[in-house]
Amino acid sequence: MNQHPTLAFIGAGNMARAIIGGLISNGFPAAKIRASSPTIDRLADLKSQGLFVTTDNAEAMSSADIVVLAVKPQMLKAVLQPLAAAAARNKPLFISVAAGITSQSINKWLGGDQAIVRCMPNTPALVKMGANGLFANASVSEAQRSQAVSVLSATGLTLWVEQEEQLHAVTAVSGSAPAYYFLFMEAMIAAAEKQGLSKEVATQLTLQTARGAAEMALQSDVDPAELRRRVTSPKGTTEQAILSFQANHLDRLVEEAMQACAARSVSMAKELGDD
Ligand SMILES: NC(=O)c1ccc[n+]([C@@H]2O[C@H](COP(=O)([O-])OP(=O)(O)OC[C@H]3O[C@@H](n4cnc5c(N)ncnc54)[C@H](O)[C@@H]3O)[C@@H](O)[C@H]2O)c1
Numbered sequence: 001m002n003q004h005p006t007l008a009f010i011g012a013g014n015m016a017r018a019i020i021g022g023l024i025s026n027g028f029p030a031a032k033i034r035a036s037s038p039t040i041d042r043l044a045d046l047k048s049q050g051l052f053v054t055t056d057n058a059e060a061m062s063s064a065d066i067v068v069l070a071v072k073p074q075m076l077k078a079v080l081q082p083l084a085a086a087a088a089r090n091k092p093l094f095i096s097v098a099a100g101i102t103s104q105s106i107n108k109w110l111g112g113d114q115a116i117v118r119c120m121p122n123t124p125a126l127v128k129m130g131a132n133g134l135f136a137n138a139s140v141s142e143a144q145r146s147q148a149v150s151v152l153s154a155t156g157l158t159l160w161v162e163q164e165e166q167l168h169a170v171t172a173v174s175g176s177a178p179a180y181y182f183l184f185m186e187a188m189i190a191a192a193e194k195q196g197l198s199k200e201v202a203t204q205l206t207l208q209t210a211r212g213a214a215e216m217a218l219q220s221d222v223d224p225a226e227l228r229r230r231v232t233s234p235k236g237t238t239e240q241a242i243l244s245f246q247a248n249h250l251d252r253l254v255e256e257a258m259q260a261c262a263a264r265s266v267s268m269a270k271e272l273g274d275d
Pocket residue numbers: 010011012013014015016036037038039057069070071072073075079097098099120121122123175176
Protein backbone atom coordinates (compact mmCIF):
# COMPACT_ATOMS: atom_id res chain seq x y z
CA MET A 1 0.00 0.00 0.00
CA ASN A 2 1.19 3.57 -0.71
CA GLN A 3 2.02 5.93 2.13
CA HIS A 4 -1.54 7.26 2.07
CA PRO A 5 -4.49 4.84 1.91
CA THR A 6 -7.39 5.58 -0.43
CA LEU A 7 -10.32 6.88 1.61
CA ALA A 8 -13.97 6.81 0.59
CA PHE A 9 -16.50 8.91 2.50
CA ILE A 10 -20.06 7.62 2.18
CA GLY A 11 -22.02 10.77 3.05
CA ALA A 12 -20.50 14.21 2.64
CA GLY A 13 -22.22 16.34 5.26
CA ASN A 14 -20.96 18.29 8.27
CA MET A 15 -18.89 15.57 9.94
CA ALA A 16 -17.38 14.17 6.73
CA ARG A 17 -16.43 17.68 5.63
CA ALA A 18 -14.85 18.45 9.01
CA ILE A 19 -12.69 15.29 8.77
CA ILE A 20 -11.86 15.84 5.08
CA GLY A 21 -10.93 19.48 5.80
CA GLY A 22 -8.66 18.43 8.67
CA LEU A 23 -6.99 15.74 6.56
CA ILE A 24 -6.35 18.05 3.60
CA SER A 25 -4.99 20.87 5.73
CA ASN A 26 -2.68 18.29 7.33
CA GLY A 27 -1.27 17.36 3.91
CA PHE A 28 -3.37 14.28 3.07
CA PRO A 29 -3.63 14.23 -0.76
CA ALA A 30 -7.13 15.19 -1.94
CA ALA A 31 -6.67 12.86 -4.93
CA LYS A 32 -6.72 9.91 -2.50
CA ILE A 33 -10.11 10.90 -1.07
CA ARG A 34 -13.47 10.00 -2.61
CA ALA A 35 -16.87 11.19 -1.44
CA SER A 36 -20.41 10.17 -2.28
CA SER A 37 -23.73 11.83 -1.58
CA PRO A 38 -27.15 11.59 -3.29
CA THR A 39 -26.95 15.00 -5.02
CA ILE A 40 -23.92 15.91 -7.15
CA ASP A 41 -24.30 19.69 -6.81
CA ARG A 42 -23.69 19.40 -3.06
CA LEU A 43 -20.34 17.75 -3.89
CA ALA A 44 -19.10 20.50 -6.24
CA ASP A 45 -16.90 22.22 -3.65
CA LEU A 46 -15.23 18.91 -2.71
CA LYS A 47 -14.62 18.20 -6.40
CA SER A 48 -13.01 21.62 -6.78
CA GLN A 49 -10.62 20.68 -3.94
CA GLY A 50 -9.47 17.67 -6.01
CA LEU A 51 -11.61 14.88 -4.53
CA PHE A 52 -13.24 12.23 -6.70
CA VAL A 53 -16.98 12.68 -6.14
CA THR A 54 -19.93 10.54 -7.14
CA THR A 55 -23.59 9.91 -6.33
CA ASP A 56 -22.90 6.16 -6.44
CA ASN A 57 -21.79 4.80 -3.05
CA ALA A 58 -20.48 1.54 -4.57
CA GLU A 59 -18.35 3.52 -7.03
CA ALA A 60 -16.91 5.64 -4.20
CA MET A 61 -16.09 2.52 -2.24
CA SER A 62 -14.52 0.48 -5.07
CA SER A 63 -10.81 -0.14 -4.39
CA ALA A 64 -10.86 2.10 -1.28
CA ASP A 65 -8.63 0.92 1.59
CA ILE A 66 -10.78 2.69 4.17
CA VAL A 67 -14.51 3.46 3.88
CA VAL A 68 -15.76 6.15 6.26
CA LEU A 69 -19.47 5.81 6.98
CA ALA A 70 -20.68 9.37 7.55
CA VAL A 71 -24.43 9.26 6.94
CA LYS A 72 -27.06 9.84 9.61
CA PRO A 73 -27.69 6.80 11.84
CA GLN A 74 -31.26 6.67 10.47
CA MET A 75 -29.84 6.10 6.95
CA LEU A 76 -27.14 3.59 7.74
CA LYS A 77 -29.03 0.34 7.22
CA ALA A 78 -30.46 1.42 3.84
CA VAL A 79 -27.04 2.69 2.73
CA LEU A 80 -25.06 -0.40 3.81
CA GLN A 81 -27.21 -3.31 2.66
CA PRO A 82 -26.65 -2.59 -1.07
CA LEU A 83 -22.89 -2.39 -0.39
CA ALA A 84 -22.61 -5.91 1.10
CA ALA A 85 -21.45 -7.56 -2.15
CA ALA A 86 -18.72 -4.95 -2.67
CA ALA A 87 -17.70 -5.27 1.01
CA ALA A 88 -17.31 -9.07 0.63
CA ARG A 89 -15.18 -8.55 -2.49
CA ASN A 90 -12.93 -5.67 -1.40
CA LYS A 91 -12.70 -6.17 2.38
CA PRO A 92 -11.80 -2.55 3.21
CA LEU A 93 -11.54 -1.21 6.74
CA PHE A 94 -14.85 0.46 7.62
CA ILE A 95 -14.78 3.43 9.97
CA SER A 96 -18.27 4.40 11.12
CA VAL A 97 -18.78 7.80 12.72
CA ALA A 98 -22.52 7.22 13.19
CA ALA A 99 -23.73 7.87 16.73
CA GLY A 100 -25.13 4.89 18.61
CA ILE A 101 -25.19 2.19 15.91
CA THR A 102 -23.13 -0.82 17.03
CA SER A 103 -20.39 -2.58 15.09
CA GLN A 104 -22.56 -5.71 15.28
CA SER A 105 -25.42 -4.03 13.39
CA ILE A 106 -23.02 -2.54 10.85
CA ASN A 107 -21.34 -5.90 10.34
CA LYS A 108 -24.71 -7.61 9.86
CA TRP A 109 -25.87 -5.04 7.26
CA LEU A 110 -22.57 -5.44 5.40
CA GLY A 111 -23.03 -9.20 5.20
CA GLY A 112 -20.72 -10.21 8.07
CA ASP A 113 -17.01 -10.77 8.66
CA GLN A 114 -16.06 -7.11 8.19
CA ALA A 115 -13.33 -5.10 9.90
CA ILE A 116 -15.09 -2.20 11.59
CA VAL A 117 -13.74 0.65 13.65
CA ARG A 118 -16.33 2.82 15.31
CA CYS A 119 -15.16 6.38 15.74
CA MET A 120 -16.90 9.14 17.65
CA PRO A 121 -15.26 12.29 16.27
CA ASN A 122 -16.22 15.92 16.69
CA THR A 123 -16.40 18.88 14.32
CA PRO A 124 -13.23 20.66 15.58
CA ALA A 125 -11.57 18.03 13.33
CA LEU A 126 -11.91 20.77 10.71
CA VAL A 127 -9.21 22.81 12.48
CA LYS A 128 -7.16 19.75 13.48
CA MET A 129 -8.38 20.12 17.07
CA GLY A 130 -10.78 17.17 17.00
CA ALA A 131 -11.15 14.50 19.67
CA ASN A 132 -11.80 10.96 18.44
CA GLY A 133 -12.88 8.01 20.60
CA LEU A 134 -12.26 4.70 18.79
CA PHE A 135 -13.39 1.10 19.20
CA ALA A 136 -12.33 -1.79 16.96
CA ASN A 137 -14.28 -5.02 16.44
CA ALA A 138 -12.52 -8.39 16.57
CA SER A 139 -11.95 -8.50 12.78
CA VAL A 140 -9.74 -5.38 12.79
CA SER A 141 -6.05 -6.28 12.44
CA GLU A 142 -3.23 -4.50 14.26
CA ALA A 143 -2.17 -2.98 10.93
CA GLN A 144 -5.72 -1.64 10.39
CA ARG A 145 -5.79 -0.22 13.93
CA SER A 146 -2.59 1.67 13.16
CA GLN A 147 -4.00 2.80 9.83
CA ALA A 148 -7.17 4.15 11.51
CA VAL A 149 -5.08 6.04 14.07
CA SER A 150 -2.72 7.46 11.49
CA VAL A 151 -5.62 8.78 9.37
CA LEU A 152 -7.73 10.12 12.24
CA SER A 153 -4.88 11.60 14.24
CA ALA A 154 -4.49 14.09 11.37
CA THR A 155 -7.76 15.57 12.68
CA GLY A 156 -6.77 15.70 16.37
CA LEU A 157 -6.55 13.57 19.50
CA THR A 158 -7.25 9.84 18.98
CA LEU A 159 -7.98 7.50 21.92
CA TRP A 160 -9.14 3.87 21.99
CA VAL A 161 -11.83 2.65 24.37
CA GLU A 162 -11.87 -0.97 25.58
CA GLN A 163 -15.64 -1.51 25.59
CA GLU A 164 -17.91 -0.50 22.72
CA GLU A 165 -20.53 0.70 25.25
CA GLN A 166 -18.06 3.38 26.38
CA LEU A 167 -18.68 5.20 23.09
CA HIS A 168 -21.99 6.43 24.57
CA ALA A 169 -19.97 8.34 27.18
CA VAL A 170 -17.48 9.50 24.53
CA THR A 171 -20.42 10.95 22.59
CA ALA A 172 -21.51 12.84 25.72
CA VAL A 173 -18.05 14.18 26.59
CA SER A 174 -16.61 14.99 23.16
CA GLY A 175 -18.79 14.05 20.15
CA SER A 176 -21.69 16.32 21.12
CA ALA A 177 -19.74 18.58 23.45
CA PRO A 178 -18.59 21.29 21.01
CA ALA A 179 -22.28 22.28 21.01
CA TYR A 180 -22.24 22.70 24.82
CA TYR A 181 -19.26 25.05 24.60
CA PHE A 182 -20.88 26.98 21.74
CA LEU A 183 -24.05 27.29 23.86
CA PHE A 184 -21.99 28.60 26.78
CA MET A 185 -20.29 31.10 24.44
CA GLU A 186 -23.68 32.24 23.13
CA ALA A 187 -24.89 32.83 26.71
CA MET A 188 -21.71 34.71 27.69
CA ILE A 189 -21.86 36.94 24.60
CA ALA A 190 -25.53 37.77 25.25
CA ALA A 191 -24.81 38.54 28.93
CA ALA A 192 -21.82 40.75 28.06
CA GLU A 193 -23.96 42.69 25.58
CA LYS A 194 -26.51 43.27 28.35
CA GLN A 195 -23.65 44.69 30.44
CA GLY A 196 -22.92 47.25 27.70
CA LEU A 197 -20.31 45.70 25.39
CA SER A 198 -20.78 45.64 21.64
CA LYS A 199 -21.51 42.23 20.14
CA GLU A 200 -18.12 42.26 18.39
CA VAL A 201 -16.11 43.03 21.52
CA ALA A 202 -18.18 40.57 23.58
CA THR A 203 -17.62 37.85 20.96
CA GLN A 204 -13.87 38.40 20.63
CA LEU A 205 -13.29 38.44 24.39
CA THR A 206 -15.48 35.37 24.93
CA LEU A 207 -13.79 33.29 22.22
CA GLN A 208 -10.24 34.28 23.13
CA THR A 209 -10.94 33.49 26.79
CA ALA A 210 -12.32 30.04 25.86
CA ARG A 211 -9.24 29.37 23.73
CA GLY A 212 -6.89 30.66 26.45
CA ALA A 213 -8.52 28.63 29.21
CA ALA A 214 -8.46 25.42 27.12
CA GLU A 215 -4.85 25.96 26.02
CA MET A 216 -3.76 26.78 29.57
CA ALA A 217 -5.50 23.68 30.98
CA LEU A 218 -3.84 21.53 28.30
CA GLN A 219 -0.37 22.92 29.01
CA SER A 220 -0.69 23.00 32.78
CA ASP A 221 0.64 20.44 35.23
CA VAL A 222 -2.27 21.10 37.62
CA ASP A 223 -5.93 20.20 37.16
CA PRO A 224 -8.73 22.57 36.08
CA ALA A 225 -9.98 22.90 39.68
CA GLU A 226 -6.60 24.35 40.76
CA LEU A 227 -6.50 26.66 37.74
CA ARG A 228 -9.97 27.89 38.73
CA ARG A 229 -8.82 28.53 42.30
CA ARG A 230 -5.90 30.61 40.96
CA VAL A 231 -8.36 32.93 39.17
CA THR A 232 -10.65 33.17 42.18
CA SER A 233 -9.38 35.70 44.70
CA PRO A 234 -11.00 35.44 48.15
CA LYS A 235 -13.70 38.11 48.41
CA GLY A 236 -12.95 39.07 44.79
CA THR A 237 -15.03 39.23 41.62
CA THR A 238 -14.70 35.67 40.26
CA GLU A 239 -15.87 34.23 43.57
CA GLN A 240 -19.25 35.88 43.07
CA ALA A 241 -19.65 34.31 39.62
CA ILE A 242 -18.59 30.86 40.87
CA LEU A 243 -20.95 31.09 43.87
CA SER A 244 -23.77 32.00 41.47
CA PHE A 245 -23.00 28.98 39.22
CA GLN A 246 -22.84 26.70 42.25
CA ALA A 247 -26.09 28.08 43.73
CA ASN A 248 -27.70 27.21 40.38
CA HIS A 249 -26.20 23.69 40.50
CA LEU A 250 -24.03 23.88 37.39
CA ASP A 251 -22.50 20.47 38.14
CA ARG A 252 -25.95 18.87 38.27
CA LEU A 253 -27.01 20.60 35.04
CA VAL A 254 -23.90 19.28 33.27
CA GLU A 255 -24.33 15.77 34.65
CA GLU A 256 -27.99 15.62 33.61
CA ALA A 257 -27.23 16.97 30.14
CA MET A 258 -24.48 14.41 29.58
CA GLN A 259 -26.70 11.60 30.89
CA ALA A 260 -29.46 12.66 28.47
CA CYS A 261 -26.95 12.69 25.61
CA ALA A 262 -25.56 9.23 26.39
CA ALA A 263 -29.08 7.84 26.95
CA ARG A 264 -30.10 9.06 23.49
CA SER A 265 -27.08 7.27 22.02
CA VAL A 266 -28.23 4.06 23.76
CA SER A 267 -31.83 4.47 22.55
CA MET A 268 -30.72 5.23 18.97
CA ALA A 269 -28.76 1.96 18.97
CA LYS A 270 -31.94 0.11 20.01
CA GLU A 271 -34.34 1.96 17.68
CA LEU A 272 -32.17 2.02 14.58
CA GLY A 273 -29.84 -0.95 15.07
CA ASP A 274 -30.22 -4.65 14.32
CA ASP A 275 -28.59 -6.38 17.31
N1 LIG B 1 -22.08 16.63 13.21
C1 LIG B 1 -21.39 16.21 14.28
O1 LIG B 1 -20.95 17.01 15.12
C2 LIG B 1 -21.11 14.74 14.48
C3 LIG B 1 -20.19 14.33 15.47
C4 LIG B 1 -19.92 12.98 15.63
C5 LIG B 1 -20.57 12.05 14.84
N2 LIG B 1 -21.46 12.46 13.91
C6 LIG B 1 -22.12 11.45 13.06
O2 LIG B 1 -21.78 11.73 11.72
C7 LIG B 1 -22.82 11.26 10.87
C8 LIG B 1 -23.16 12.36 9.87
O3 LIG B 1 -23.65 13.46 10.60
P1 LIG B 1 -23.61 14.93 9.98
O4 LIG B 1 -23.80 15.87 11.08
O5 LIG B 1 -22.44 15.05 9.07
O6 LIG B 1 -24.96 14.85 9.09
P2 LIG B 1 -25.25 15.57 7.72
O7 LIG B 1 -26.73 15.50 7.51
O8 LIG B 1 -24.58 16.90 7.66
O9 LIG B 1 -24.54 14.61 6.64
C9 LIG B 1 -25.07 13.40 6.21
C10 LIG B 1 -24.76 13.26 4.74
O10 LIG B 1 -25.21 12.01 4.27
C11 LIG B 1 -25.68 12.20 2.96
N3 LIG B 1 -26.56 11.10 2.58
C12 LIG B 1 -27.89 10.96 2.81
N4 LIG B 1 -28.33 9.82 2.25
C13 LIG B 1 -27.27 9.23 1.66
C14 LIG B 1 -27.09 8.06 0.89
N5 LIG B 1 -28.10 7.23 0.64
N6 LIG B 1 -25.84 7.78 0.45
C15 LIG B 1 -24.81 8.58 0.68
N7 LIG B 1 -24.92 9.74 1.38
C16 LIG B 1 -26.13 10.04 1.87
C17 LIG B 1 -26.38 13.53 2.98
O11 LIG B 1 -26.51 14.09 1.69
C18 LIG B 1 -25.45 14.34 3.87
O12 LIG B 1 -24.48 14.98 3.09
C19 LIG B 1 -23.99 10.87 11.75
O13 LIG B 1 -24.09 9.47 11.78
C20 LIG B 1 -23.63 11.44 13.10
O14 LIG B 1 -24.12 10.62 14.14
C21 LIG B 1 -21.74 13.78 13.69
